[in-house]
Amino acid sequence: MNLHNFEEMIFPHILDRGWDYYEEERIEKIEQLDPGLFWAEVMGRTLYDVHVQLIGSEIISLDCNCPYADGKICKHEVAVLYYIRDAEWWKEGPASSLTMQAVQWMAKMERPALEAFLLEMLRKHAVVRDAFWERQGD
Ligand SMILES: [Zn+2]
Numbered sequence: 001m002n003l004h005n006f007e008e009m010i011f012p013h014i015l016d017r018g019w020d021y022y023e024e025e026r027i028e029k030i031e032q033l034d035p036g037l038f039w040a041e042v043m044g045r046t047l048y049d050v051h052v053q054l055i056g057s058e059i060i061s062l063d064c065n066c067p068y069a070d071g072k073i074c075k076h077e078v079a080v081l082y083y084i085r086d087a088e089w090w091k092e093g094p095a096s097s098l099t100m101q102a103v104q105w106m107a108k109m110e111r112p113a114l115e116a117f118l119l120e121m122l123r124k125h126a127v128v129r130d131a132f133w134e135r136q137g138d
Pocket of ligand 1: 048064065066067068069074075076077
């Protein structure tokens with residue numbers, strides 16, 4: 001199971017709940033402790049600790065301390081997987097083809113369209129907001 005195919009491996013109702021948790025920004029905190037080792041706090045009935053270990057995009061282990069996760073994949077883990085997957089493009093180097101495409105695309109866009117796009121991304125994605133606030137402190 002990896003970041004690109006986990007949706008095929010997990011019960012749809014757990015996926016849906018995990019996606020909702022992600023969208024509702026219930027991931028209060030996420031840190032990469034070591035390369036590929038993530039620790040997150042997800043707000044459910046109470047605050048749960050989720051650990052995800054990746055090697056590349058391969059999911060090596062998933063752990064959550066909620067009662068449901070005993071031997072099963074839970075919605076808290078799924079929420080964190082969605083978060084990490086969305087954040088993945090930050091890991092691409094500055095010379096990546098994605099960056100090159102983005103530069104070309106931005107050159108063609110009018111500023112109001114770029115601003116609208118940025119606002120939409122800020123609204124939808126906690127990881128973009130985090131990066132934005134970090135930049136404000138520079
Ligand atoms: Zn859980």
